[in-house]
Amino acid sequence: WGNFNSPLLWDVFAISTYFSVSTVFWFMGLIPDFAMIRDRAKTPWTKKIYTFLAFGWGGKAKHWQRFEELSLVLAGLATPLVFSVHTTVSFDFATSVIKGWHSTIYPPYFVAGAIFSGFAMVQTLLLIARKVCHLEEYITMYHIEIMNIVIVLTGGMVTVAYATEYFIGWYSGSRFEDFTYLSPGAAVGPYWWAFWSLIICNLVVPASFWFKKARTNIIWTFIVALIINIGMWFERFDIIVINLSRDYLPGSWTMFKPTIIDVGVYLGTIGFFSVLFLLYARTFPVIAQAELKSILKISGETYKAKEGDEHH
Known part of the structure; x- marks a missing residue:
């Protein structure tokens, strides 16, 4: 049986609630489009499928009224859930006694990081869909630039969180804090490559979006979005691996060596x-x-x- 006193139980409720509301919000927004596809379906089988998905949508005034009301309610529910779910996930680390994890900055840090990486991922998929599906007339440079502004602002919040982690670890004077994922020891230790990959991908490269010429360049935007995705992966890697590879007992220090199963699951x-x-x-x-x-x-x-x- 699982340990129901574990903080991981918080994840079950937080993520399941977030997933449920997001799924309903996503599906509900597609109902008018499902009805449009239903009306244009050419085969009986396709028409049956989209008739079921459209939930009897007829485009009446009452339907639109309820659609708008439900959209507003779900948007109001989903917005605070963005903060609560990532705050809850951060508590898995912040409430532990592992050095590098036991930190009060984790909740806002995780929320800012989620928005930062989320916009980068959306930007990556958006630019691909924009090019492949020929949506340049609908997804304009204005939309892309606004998203880049959000990325650079949340990236600034993440930068402040990194600096705070680094400074507090140094200011504490604890020798063990010198081996956390954001510390002088991490910068020159065996995982130096992961540390500097994190800094370059999440701090240095996104800072280019402070300049309008970079924000309005499609190719550069796509490259930066990919780099941020890589950088956020390194952030997770650093938080988990570096902090666990150097615990309070130097005799148990070790290096993480991924197996072929680990690599296969990740690529999968x-x-x-x-x-x-x-x-x-x-x-x-x-x-x-x-x-x-x-x-x-x-x-x-x-x-x-x-x-x-x-x-x-």
Whole structure:
């Protein structure tokens, strides 16, 4: 039996709640689009599937009213859950007595890191979908630049958290704190490559987004998003591996050596995620058609050009 006194039980409730609300929010937003696909289906089998997914959507005024109300409620629930779930996950580390983990900065640090890495991952997938599906008219440079601004702001929060961890470890005067994942010992120790990969990928490279020329460059944006994804992987690696490889008993210090199973499972998760994303893009709308139609008239280039001609 599992240990129900373990902090890992907190993860079960936090992640399951977050997953449930996110799934309902995601599916509910797709219902008008499912109805659109249902009405355009060419085969009986496809029509049956999307009829079931559309939940009887008819586009009536009452349907839209309930749709908007539910969207507002779920958005209100999902927003604080972003903070609560990552705070709860950080408690798994912060409530332990392992050096490098027992830190009060972990909750805000994990929240900022989640938004930072989340936007980078979305940016990575967004730019690929934008190019492959020819969505340049809908996903404009304005959207990409705004996302880059969020990345650089949350990256600044992560930088402050890194600096705080480093400074407090040094200021404490504890010899054991010199072997945590953010310490002078980590910078020159056996895991120096992981430490500097973290610093370069999460601090140095994203700082380029302070300049508008970098924020509005598609290729550079894609490269930076990939680098941030790599850097956040190194952050997890450093937090787990470096802190556990150097405990309070020097005689038990060791180096982590991944097995072929470890590498296979890790690569398998990347492949599994990629397959799910491609299946989604193949069967569901990549962007919300219903929301797009509601703003296209006033935000589209054709409408703007027409308005400009009328004013002249």
